[in-house]
Amino acid sequence: MGEIAERYRRRAEVFEQKVAGVRPEQWANRSPCEKWSARDVVDHVVVMHGVMLRPVGRALDSGPSVQDDPLAAFRAARTAVEAVLDDPALAAQECETPAGRMTAADQIDQVVSDDLVLHGWDLARATGQDETMDPVDVERLWASNSAIPPEVIEQYRTPGAFGPGIEVFGPEIAVPEDAPLQDRLLGYIGRQP
Numbered sequence: 001m002g003e004i005a006e007r008y009r010r011r012a013e014v015f016e017q018k019v020a021g022v023r024p025e026q027w028a029n030r031s032p033c034e035k036w037s038a039r040d041v042v043d044h045v046v047v048m049h050g051v052m053l054r055p056v057g058r059a060l061d062s063g064p065s066v067q068d069d070p071l072a073a074f075r076a077a078r079t080a081v082e083a084v085l086d087d088p089a090l091a092a093q094e095c096e097t098p099a100g101r102m103t104a105a106d107q108i109d110q111v112v113s114d115d116l117v118l119h120g121w122d123l124a125r126a127t128g129q130d131e132t133m134d135p136v137d138v139e140r141l142w143a144s145n146s147a148i149p150p151e152v153i154e155q156y157r158t159p160g161a162f163g164p165g166i167e168v169f170g171p172e173i174a175v176p177e178d179a180p181l182q183d184r185l186l187g188y189i190g191r192q193p
Contacts, residue, residue, distance in 0.1 A: 002085070002091070004108065004113070008109065008116075011137065012116055015074070015123075016074060016078065018124055022123070022127045026126070026127045027039040029127055032122050033122055039066060039070060042070045043067075045112070045115055046074055046077045052084070053081070055093065055097075058080065058090075060077055063076040117138075132182070156169040157169050157170070157171060157190070174187065
């Protein structure tokens with residue numbers, strides 16, 4: 001198993017535990033993503049798993065919906081992405097992405113795998129679970145996000161820049177320079193730590 005697949009599996013396991021930890025009455029709770037409930041966070045993550053499958057000619061199987069069973073829907077999406085990462089030919093297949101041409105595995109790593117960490121925090125905040133992110137993931141996400149050129153960050157902060165209703169980052173929230181790195185990362189992407 002490669003580094004990307006291993007990282008994805010580790011992050012997916014943590015996210016799955018958070019989904020499993022949501023009590024039925026918490027699914028409508030507001031998340032830090034202004035327009036989303038806890039259920040919407042999981043729906044977004046499942047939808048993005050489907051987006052990662054398209055460049056390799058795959059799609060999510062019709063199975064349980066996030067409305068009916070968020071945990072089963074995430075597990076099915078996770079299984080589909082893991083199948084791509086486990087197939088060397090599919091994982092190495094190149095595709096066009098908003099960030100340029102890259103392999104399917106790299107796109108999964110840079111998009112949905114990172115989303116599992118950040119949206120895992122959103123889900124935890126919305127449902128009163130442990131919000132602590134893995135420090136290794138925080139350092140990696142800080143390094144990659146803080147290296148994004150300012151003009152691209154501006155585009156990420158512009159609602160609708162990547163399509164109707166799509167918001168990548170919110171406006172930056174000021175966080176003290178000596179705050180923990182997780183808090184600085186969250187502030188940078190527009191979350192209130």
